[in-house]
Amino acid sequence: MSRNGWLALTYHALFVTFMVAPIAVVIVVAFTPEGYLSFPTERLSLRWFYAIAEYPEFITAFWRSVWLGAVSSAIAVGFSVPAALAIARYQFAGREALTALLMSPLMIPHVVLGIAFLRFFTQIGIGGTFVGLVLAHIVIVLPFALRLTLASAIGFDRSIEQAAVSLGATETTLVRRITLPLILPGLASGWALAFINSFDEVTMTVFVAAPGTETLPVRMFLYIQDNIDPLVTSVSACVVAFTVVALVALDWIYGLERLLVGRGKEER
Amino acid sequence: MSAAVPSRAGPDEGRASLAPYLLSLPAFLLFVGIVFIPIVMTVLLSFHDWGQYKGIEPVFILKNWREVWSDGYFHEMFARTFRIAVAVTLLSAALGAPEAYILNRMRSPWRGIFLLVILGPLLISVVARTLGWALLFGGNSGVVNKALMSLGVISGPIPFMFTETGVIVALTHVLMPYMVLSVWAALQRLDPQVENAAASLGASQLTILRRIVLPQVTPGVLSGAIIVFALAASAFATPAIIGGRRLKVASTLAYDEFLNTLNWPLGAAVATLLLIALIVIIVGSNRLVERRYGEKLR
Numbered sequence: 001m002s003r004n005g006w007l008a009l010t011y012h013a014l015f016v017t018f019m020v021a022p023i024a025v026v027i028v029v030a031f032t033p034e035g036y037l038s039f040p041t042e043r044l045s046l047r048w049f050y051a052i053a054e055y056p057e058f059i060t061a062f063w064r065s066v067w068l069g070a071v072s073s074a075i076a077v078g079f080s081v082p083a084a085l086a087i088a089r090y091q092f093a094g095r096e097a098l099t100a101l102l103m104s105p106l107m108i109p110h111v112v113l114g115i116a117f118l119r120f121f122t123q124i125g126i127g128g129t130f131v132g133l134v135l136a137h138i139v140i141v142l143p144f145a146l147r148l149t150l151a152s153a154i155g156f157d158r159s160i161e162q163a164a165v166s167l168g169a170t171e172t173t174l175v176r177r178i179t180l181p182l183i184l185p186g187l188a189s190g191w192a193l194a195f196i197n198s199f200d201e202v203t204m205t206v207f208v209a210a211p212g213t214e215t216l217p218v219r220m221f222l223y224i225q226d227n228i229d230p231l232v233t234s235v236s237a238c239v240v241a242f243t244v245v246a247l248v249a250l251d252w253i254y255g256l257e258r259l260l261v262g263r264g265k266e267e268r
Numbered sequence: 269m270s271a272a273v274p275s276r277a278g279p280d281e282g283r284a285s286l287a288p289y290l291l292s293l294p295a296f297l298l299f300v301g302i303v304f305i306p307i308v309m310t311v312l313l314s315f316h317d318w319g320q321y322k323g324i325e326p327v328f329i330l331k332n333w334r335e336v337w338s339d340g341y342f343h344e345m346f347a348r349t350f351r352i353a354v355a356v357t358l359l360s361a362a363l364g365a366p367e368a369y370i371l372n373r374m375r376s377p378w379r380g381i382f383l384l385v386i387l388g389p390l391l392i393s394v395v396a397r398t399l400g401w402a403l404l405f406g407g408n409s410g411v412v413n414k415a416l417m418s419l420g421v422i423s424g425p426i427p428f429m430f431t432e433t434g435v436i437v438a439l440t441h442v443l444m445p446y447m448v449l450s451v452w453a454a455l456q457r458l459d460p461q462v463e464n465a466a467a468s469l470g471a472s473q474l475t476i477l478r479r480i481v482l483p484q485v486t487p488g489v490l491s492g493a494i495i496v497f498a499l500a501a502s503a504f505a506t507p508a509i510i511g512g513r514r515l516k517v518a519s520t521l522a523y524d525e526f527l528n529t530l531n532w533p534l535g536a537a538v539a540t541l542l543l544i545a546l547i548v549i550i551v552g553s554n555r556l557v558e559r560r561y562g563e564k565l566r
Contacts, residue, residue, distance in 0.1 A: 011366065011370065019389060022401045022441060023392065037406070096291055104354055109542060111519035111539060139298070139303055195486050200393045207523070228402055228403070229419065236393070244392070247391055
């Protein structure tokens with residue numbers, strides 16, 4: 001494979017700067033000792049990180065986001081396992097349509113989903129509740145859970161199951177001892193990808209959440225709408241750090257490329 | 269992004285014809301119950317009447333649609349949404365495709381590291397990333413203006429905050445990973461031996477790029493463009509923060525109608541129109557690409 005020339009590498013450096021700059025600037029500004037936004041800062045201070053503790057709304061919103069992500073991703077995985085097995089193993093009328101339906105939250109604008117959920121939840125009396133948030137998040141993260149469970153269900157050696165059956169395993173034993181353990185890595189990474197997407201979702205959630213049920217991104221968004229100060233940058237810096245740790249862990253365990261492109265470290 | 273899943277229909281295909289339906293029933297019911305029905309309700313909502321004091325009246329009228337259709341304010345807003353989406357799509361294709369190619373030619377540790385650096389932002393909160401741009405733009409004396417002026421690219425500061433330019437730059441950054449990802453996926457299917465063969469037959473680097481690489485990654489660029497366009501046209505947080513309260517796009521206008529003005533039927537009409545326009549554009553361009561390249565896009 002030929003190497004990149006200096007022109008290509010210069011372009012690459014500029015491109016990476018473009019991608020990293022806005023994230024880096026948030027982190028740098030978060031360490032300002034001043035009472036206003038200052039960049040570049042001369043001294044570093046943790047002042048604004050301590051300040052987060054005085055604003056419980058960000059902390060409760062953070063824990064709400066964590067719970068919401070964990071619960072809705074787990075339920076989404078629960079729904080996607082049987083569906084993935086059906087899609088991967090059977091040829092049936094409506095199989096393509098079913099896949100398209102379950103993947104549709106990726107194509108429907110989140111603002112439209114947010115409006116639809118707001119109207120629907122208000123109508124059935126769960127508007128602005130945590131239950132409503134969970135239902136809405138199950139739907140928007142299900143495609144991510146489904147994609148990874150599907151990948152592991154397709155790349156599955158069926159002869160192992162046939163061997164188990166020929167050795168007298170019952171249907172229950174088969175599922176419990178063979179099928180589930182083999183697709184477990186796919187489920188775990190599907191859950192993780194679903195969690196990250198739930199944790200970051202703002203467009204749809206801003207419609208569904210009420211003042212008492214705001215998630216962290218929604219709280220941050222509404223705060224920024226009023227004013228931008230160092231406090232919201234330190235909160236953002238924490239969110240970035242949290243996501244980067246999750247991302248690196250996920251890359252290490254599963255491979256980011258396989259997660260996003262659909263092919264893995266092993267195949268490379 | 270409808271997945272064309274390779275079927276691995278096993279021996280139980282004929283045996284249990286009911287099984288796949290039973291297995292997929294829970295997910296199917298969930299989606300009918302809380303996706304399909306709410307969207308139909310939203311479309312119906314757009315035909316309802318609304319008044320400052322009487323609230324929503326469940327009648328069937330075309331008032332909201334007539335307003336969206338005839339009011340110049342809505343024309344301007346939809347035109348702006350479309351303009352921003354097109355600019356973001358073109359920019360991300362022009363900048364992202366070369367980067368994916370460069371990335372693909374890198375050696376082992378760097379390739380993985382930079383792939384993580386470029387795709388990673390996809391999973392970082394869009395609010396945090398947009399906040400970064402708001403900090404970088406920050407008025408006329410912002411960092412971006414200082415950098416551009418010291419490089420001699422511009423002579424005076426350009427306003428970025430509360431302008432379309434600013435929204436376009438920030439959105440291009442937010443959606444860029446999708447383009448790189450899509451082109452990267454296309455590049456993975458490309459056989460490097462073909463490039464080597466062309467080089468050994470005396471083709472110049474430029475010829476190889478133009479005659480070998482470009483035709484093969486074009487489907488990847490196009491599928492990336494469709495994704496970026498759809499997401500740019502319906503983006504919310506970035507135009508809301510960078511564009512401010514006055515520079516409205518379809519999604520921020522719908523948000524305003526729903527949560528500030530409380531004219532839900534009008535907001536529903538804007539959202540329905542956005543949904544229909546996007547479906548027509550996405551399905552149409554998918555068809556076009558499919559016919560031209562004879563393959564289904566992810």
